[in-house]
Amino acid sequence: MRAMALVTPETSEELRLIVDLCNNLGQTIIVQGGLTGAVEGQYPCLNDLVISTEKMNKILSTNTFEKTMVVEAGCTLEQIQQAARDKGLLFALDIGARGSCTIGGNIATNAGGMEVIRYGMMRDQVLGLEAVLADGTLLSSLNRLQKNNAGYDLKHLLIGTEGTIGIVTKAVLKLRPQPSHQQTALLGCETFQQVETILDRAQASLGESLNRFELLSRAYYQGQMSFGDHDQPMAANFNWYVLMEYAGNQPDAMQDWLEDVLSTGMAEDIVVASNQKQERALWSIRDHFEGITSRKLFFNYDISLPITAMEQYLLDLESTIKTRWPDSEFYSFGHMGDGNLHLFIMPGIDDKSLKDVANDMVYRPLGDVGGSVSAEHGIGLEKKSWLGICRNSTEIEVMKRLKGLFDPNHILNPGRIFDIQPE
Ligand SMILES: Cc1cc2nc3c(=O)[nH]c(=O)nc-3n(C[C@H](O)[C@H](O)[C@H](O)COP(=O)(O)OP(=O)(O)OC[C@H]3O[C@@H](n4cnc5c(N)ncnc54)[C@H](O)[C@@H]3O)c2cc1C
Numbered sequence: 001m002r003a004m005a006l007v008t009p010e011t012s013e014e015l016r017l018i019v020d021l022c023n024n025l026g027q028t029i030i031v032q033g034g035l036t037g038a039v040e041g042q043y044p045c046l047n048d049l050v051i052s053t054e055k056m057n058k059i060l061s062t063n064t065f066e067k068t069m070v071v072e073a074g075c076t077l078e079q080i081q082q083a084a085r086d087k088g089l090l091f092a093l094d095i096g097a098r099g100s101c102t103i104g105g106n107i108a109t110n111a112g113g114m115e116v117i118r119y120g121m122m123r124d125q126v127l128g129l130e131a132v133l134a135d136g137t138l139l140s141s142l143n144r145l146q147k148n149n150a151g152y153d154l155k156h157l158l159i160g161t162e163g164t165i166g167i168v169t170k171a172v173l174k175l176r177p178q179p180s181h182q183q184t185a186l187l188g189c190e191t192f193q194q195v196e197t198i199l200d201r202a203q204a205s206l207g208e209s210l211n212r213f214e215l216l217s218r219a220y221y222q223g224q225m226s227f228g229d230h231d232q233p234m235a236a237n238f239n240w241y242v243l244m245e246y247a248g249n250q251p252d253a254m255q256d257w258l259e260d261v262l263s264t265g266m267a268e269d270i271v272v273a274s275n276q277k278q279e280r281a282l283w284s285i286r287d288h289f290e291g292i293t294s295r296k297l298f299f300n301y302d303i304s305l306p307i308t309a310m311e312q313y314l315l316d317l318e319s320t321i322k323t324r325w326p327d328s329e330f331y332s333f334g335h336m337g338d339g340n341l342h343l344f345i346m347p348g349i350d351d352k353s354l355k356d357v358a359n360d361m362v363y364r365p366l367g368d369v370g371g372s373v374s375a376e377h378g379i380g381l382e383k384k385s386w387l388g389i390c391r392n393s394t395e396i397e398v399m400k401r402l403k404g405l406f407d408p409n410h411i412l413n414p415g416r417i418f419d420i421q422p423e
Contacts, residue, residue, distance in 0.1 A: 003044035033105030036097035039380025050279030092119035110160030112376035117337035128172035134407035188238035209248030213337030228291030248299025307372030
């Protein structure tokens with residue numbers, strides 16, 4: 001990755017001066033946090049200046065009664081999670097890249113992860129922000145209130161806009177009470193209908209203590225057992241597997257509910273983790289897929305669609321892939337409770353240019369079912385040409401107008417999300 005130069009400001013004022021200068025000179029800027037972004041938004045060109053937030057990495061304050069934390073943008077997610085735990089509280093965002101990704105990057109991409117079903121996305125964890133806008137304005141909007149409807153809530157201009165409007169420098173984060181009991185279970189199902197019923201009943205019975213609800217397809221589970229370094233907790237012949245977590249204050253709530261699930265035939269088989277080691281082993285089947293992906297060229301997708309359309313979409317997609325590439329492999333898994341799936345497509349031919357064909361197979365049908373080409377990762381450079389599948393032309397036009405208003409010289413993360421020419 002090469003660029004014109006890399007600067008690492010230590011304060012908001014230093015960062016503001018750099019942006020102000022760049023704006024006056026028409027110098028393009030690429031913002032970098034932890035470099036874990038999944039859609040190439042963080043990658044510069046040779047003539048870009050890179051601004052990294054790596055030295056803006058202090059936790060500034062924690063208020064345990066209000067349950068708020070004020071942090072600098074370059075703090076890693078893990079640093080924030082640990083600081084909250086140290087105070088007996090929870091910062092309720094968790095993604096696999098936690099050790100490297102920064103909270104500024106999480107805010108810019110509106111990151112999701114495992115516990116969105118309960119706590120929402122990054123947007124729901126932010127009370128206030130400080131940011132440097134593309135024209136060098138320092139916008140301080142460090143609101144700490146849960147309720148503040150006094151005019152526009154400007155933080156939403158910065159959340160999920162992938163660094164195209166401004167650079168996040170500080171954030172006021174919402175913390176939560178730490179649940180006292182946690183339990184993980186793996187459920188095997190024959191039909192997708194069973195999975196839908198389990199989700200519906202779990203939401204009704206466990207309420208907000210339903211912390212995670214992940215779906216693994218048969219191919220994914222079998223692939224993990226064949227190619228990954230995992231113990232097999234359950235037979236590998238069910239069509240669907242659900243990995244779910246309870247986190248609440250009633251020790252027996254999940255166990256009681258699972259007995260009901262089994263006795264009423266909602267699931268064919270259930271394995272419950274009885275200690276933390278077993279919990280980690282079960283989640284590892286979901287998270288550590290290197291055994292599958294390290295063998296062959298694969299294309300990776302992060303999509304969302306209505307849960308009611310999911311089964312048919314997957315069946316149709318698999319059939320399209322197999323017809324086109326008879327030696328292909330297709331794996332699906334993900335945050336089903338949020339309508340979010342991750343897909344791996346291995347065409348079985350070692351040719352990266354096939355990605356365009358695969359994109360067409362995955363993205364085009366999403367338009368018909370009201371899905372999205374990006375559930376969590378954003379658009380960046382990678383998905384630009386597919387934005388029109390899930391946003392109408394008026395939405396895209398208004399996005400461009402906002403960009404033009406805040407960044408008339410198009411210096412900040414140019415070409416991310418959409419292309420726009422300076423006037
Ligand atoms: C193993 C792994 C697991 C992952 N799991 C998930 C997941 O479950 N859910 C999910 O949503 N994502 C996931 N991701 C993707 C990635 O971690 C997130 O997009 C993350 O939020 C990016 O943070 P970052 O600090 O690494 O940002 P970077 O990669 O540095 O940047 C990402 C984008 O944000 C912009 N940006 C960075 N910092 C700022 C700032 N301070 N102000 C304005 N713009 C900024 C960049 O310009 C770029 O456009 C995963 C990635 C990996 C490698």
